[in-house]
Amino acid sequence: MRQHQRRPSGTSPYWPTGTQIMWREGSGPLGTGDPVVDISLPHFAQPVTVVQDDASGLVAWLPTGTPVLRAARADGLGKRDDPSTLFTAPLVSERGVHALYDQLRIAPTGRPWSVWVMFADGAFAGWYVNLERPHVRDEGTVYTSDHVLDLVIDPDRTVTLKDEDELVLAVEQGVFGQAEVLAFEAYARSVVALVADWGSPFCDGWEHFRPGPDWPIPAFGG
């Protein structure tokens, strides 16, 4: 699939509820880098089920137990075991199983982040805001790229910035320049302001979401 065949999310045709699509991150370490072109190269990918897809954005469901693809270190170390080579270690493809919370992922159209509503055994556990490139898509996949910096928003609306130390390493190891860091920090401040105003998608009631009782765990789509 060539990149020029991709289009920004938020325009028709939209995916019907219940469609299984792939959510792919960048082709670099920790999901950074250009949106993946050759899916045989190491990257992070998750099959997700579409809950809602329209001009306002994409909402998709990623339950624990879903088979996923990860970019793992070729030297066998865990991805955070050696900070000095966090963003430079050679990578290999690794199959895995999504284990960290059932997630309802909300990607508002054109925004440089998505909001992941976290559930543990059906109980709402808070929000995670993943700073990332605005999505583009083709027939069956959304493509983004991770910006390392994240925000955790507790059920009581307390906001915590996450992985600032890894963003410093990303600059030192050549993944991002200072101008990009300034942009990411501005995006983070815009999320803090959005939470303070309790704007969409936080005010939209997604913490009450439950999947359809007959929704299967997706198979890995390739």
Ligand code: MG
């Ligand atoms: Mg992230």
